Amino acid sequence: MEERLLQIQDLHTTFFTREGNVHAVDGVDMEIGAGENVGIVGESGCGKSMTAMSVMGLVKKPGKVDGGKILFDGMSLTDMRPKERRKILGNQISMIFQEPMTSLNPVTTVGKQVKEALCLHNKGLSQKEARERVVRVFEMVGIPDAAKRYGEYPHQLSGGLRQRVMIAMAMVCNPKLMIADEPTTALDVTIEAQILHLMKQLQEEKGTAVMMITHNLGVVAQFCTRLYVMYAGKVMESGTVKEIFKNVCHPYTDGLMKSVPDMESKERLYNIRGMVPSMLHLPKGCRFCPRCQYSGPKCFEEEPKLYEVSPGHFVRCFLFEQQTAQEGEA
């Protein structure tokens, strides 16, 4: 891995609700190198967005980051004052959201909204310069008629174009890290491919690191070099995309792989049996074991740790405890 840009250490994000405390992120460790493209995968509700929101410092009440450290470029985000942290947001770390239809302010032109991100972090810029730069970024993200689109309102643009505006907003300050939270989930397949292509191209040109959150392993295979698989607030498996696709270890990851829609096969889409557990009533032991076909008595009692099955490839499953031990002895 290149120089470490983002380090998440033992992150805990909890929602203090009336029904009880929901540990949406429950001891996550993660690293993203400069210019690296990292995927975070998991079913809906497993804490992907909350991990991202914790990095951004945007977790809303009744939620709170209540443990762990987030280091960005050597600075501790978690210990920073809000004012200092805002100087990094939108500037060095930016974020794209899942809902392009509602993520833009309906009463302000899209150009102004992007310009605001630019001017906020570049105080010396004149209005004219800022405008020109925004139009150039619009062109860069493939918005046709950029100068005209600058003065239009969000409702005048299609979903794909709005997501391009969001990407423009995220890229306008040349951030070191861009977090994309299911940026294409709300779009149809052809637009999805275009947007992913655009992001990949920008990422390579500008050397921006990307945290790509998705529930679709197909997107990860196309887009990322390294991968974290999350389940119920914990990382279940992590490693390079190459290694994990070659040697799937965790039964959960295996299930996700089989659920990727395959255009060629006519078979019914595979579903992992059972449902994501309620975060309020997590099973004792391994969180996945009630849905796991390999689970043994130990799985119901004890929580597995992350075992390194090969260098850089970690799995949170007792099936691989032995393997590590043996490798350790050898």
Place this chain on the structure above:
Amino acid sequence: MLKYITKRILVTIPVLIGVVFLIFVMLSVVPGDPLTVMMGEKVKVDVIERLTKSMHLDDPWYVQFAWYLWNALHGDFGTSYKLMRSVSSLIANAFPKTLMLAVTAAALSWVIGIPAGIISAVKKNSLVDHLFMGFALCGVSLPAFSVGMLLQNIFNGILPVSGFASPMHLILPALVLGWNAAGTIARLTRSSLLEVLEDDYIRTARAKGVAPLSMIINHALKNSLLPVITMMAIQISSLLSGAVITETLFSIPGIGRLAVDAINGRDMPLLQGTVIFTTVVIIGGNLAADILYCVADPRIRVEGGK
């Protein structure tokens, strides 16, 4: 947008005619011979005949309506039975007083209601919020006559409590009306702002690094004030159409008082006139609300322009 507004204005014309018709019919079927009301019991027969003719009282109702509509279009709403003056001049006389009262009350309600709503939303569930919202609830729910009498009692000797001789006379009645309007506006501003602050684009703005104050002012306020603008336009039109209770309580000779006098004296032309005037003002207010909304909201503005 021009097309939308033109359409919107044209639509009000049949509405107006319909309303005039309804009022005309309703007040025509009220029992009581207008001439008796007007002149008392002892009138000569030939006078009655002459008046009946000149006022078209023996024509069928639709001819009477046509005459009424025709005259109304020319600004003539007949003559008050009791005051023996033209209804239009009576209204023209009363309206400035109602206007001054309405403008003062509305201004008061905006200056107090909007900031109070914003502060309440920003400091949600704090002491200030509870305090403001308690005041607002009182303003909305306490009836005007009780607030009015309360204020008259408290300020008796300090401020004028009756009549319309100086700007000082405006203070108490404007407070009564303004408190009510401010309560509505503060509550609406608060709930609307809180709702907007949950929207996705606010999250986007936070992700840009926008500071909290700028978030409220530049991102949330415009969206959250859209419903408030509509409310303000409707409120001011209702204020302009005369606050019957407040004007009566404080003896302000405005439109509301005029209507009350007309009812008490069974003065049908005057009552018709004031009710139609009120209707026009309210329809106008709704029209203004729609136009304002459409100017403020680009989603409607642009679609209307296409």
